[in-house]
Amino acid sequence: MDTKPELAAALELLWQRFLPQMLERIALLEAAAAACGAGTLHTAQIKDAHATAHKLAGSLGSFNLTRGSVLAHELELLYSVQEEPAVELGAQLAAITAELRSLVEHR
Amino acid sequence: MEAPSAVVRKILIIDDEDDIREVAALSLESVAGWQVVTANSGAQGIARALEEMPDAILLDVMMPGMDGPTTFRQMQATPQLAAIPVLLLTAKVQASDQRAFADLGVKAVLFKPFDPMTLAAQIAAVLGWS
Numbered sequence: 001m002d003t004k005p006e007l008a009a010a011l012e013l014l015w016q017r018f019l020p021q022m023l024e025r026i027a028l029l030e031a032a033a034a035a036c037g038a039g040t041l042h043t044a045q046i047k048d049a050h051a052t053a054h055k056l057a058g059s060l061g062s063f064n065l066t067r068g069s070v071l072a073h074e075l076e077l078l079y080s081v082q083e084e085p086a087v088e089l090g091a092q093l094a095a096i097t098a099e100l101r102s103l104v105e106h107r
Numbered sequence: 108m109e110a111p112s113a114v115v116r117k118i119l120i121i122d123d124e125d126d127i128r129e130v131a132a133l134s135l136e137s138v139a140g141w142q143v144v145t146a147n148s149g150a151q152g153i154a155r156a157l158e159e160m161p162d163a164i165l166l167d168v169m170m171p172g173m174d175g176p177t178t179f180r181q182m183q184a185t186p187q188l189a190a191i192p193v194l195l196l197t198a199k200v201q202a203s204d205q206r207a208f209a210d211l212g213v214k215a216v217l218f219k220p221f222d223p224m225t226l227a228a229q230i231a232a233v234l235g236w237s
Contacts, residue, residue: 010133014126018126055198057219061220062221073200
């Protein structure tokens with residue numbers, strides 16, 4: 001028996017179930033990017049954004065969103081700095097996060 | 108004459124992320140036909156391992172509380188579990204992290220995101236399961 005179509009269908013169901021969680025994670029990253037641009041990003045938010053980006057990097061590719069994992073990993077690296085990211089980085093964080101949202105919403 | 112029945116392997120997946128745990132379980136069950144049991148933390152994983160005595164353990168690295176390496180060390184210190192092969196699962200891609208994980212003595216380090224279509228084959232290849 002070819003398990004591929006069966007597995008693909010089951011993965012699709014899982015994706016639908018976890019989509020709200022993925023979007024919540026992206027919303028958290030959007031808030032962090034906006035805070036960075038506004039110069040109000042605080043340490044706890046950086047930590048949360050880093051952990052959230054790490055989670056997305058580890059999962060999106062398994063749902064056939066390889067580019068999503070790459071973008072999330074970029075965000076993970078940008079939020080891995082010890083100190084507060086520069087305000088100028090806000091636009092870059094927002095752009096990567098916007099692409100991530102688009103990929104997830106249009107999967 | 109009856110055909111020999113295939114060996115049904117039992118795998119324990121320990122990961123705090125629901126989505127990863129469910130995708131991995133689905134993958135191993137549907138592609139390989141293995142029996143899968145799961146745990147969402149290191150402590151729960153050790154308890155499940157003692158209850159289930161799986162053939163192998165797929166262990167996430169980054170978990171709140173007891174992380175993967177700490178969980179692995181505790182398993183190694185537990186005589187009933189010490190011989191069960193452990194494969195680490197990580198989204199960390201830095202070479203220094205990878206070396207540190209390999210030095211722990213695990214059977215292999217597998218990377219997230221994994222391909223659900225090939226995860227079982229990857230595990231089987233590492234463990235020499237035909």
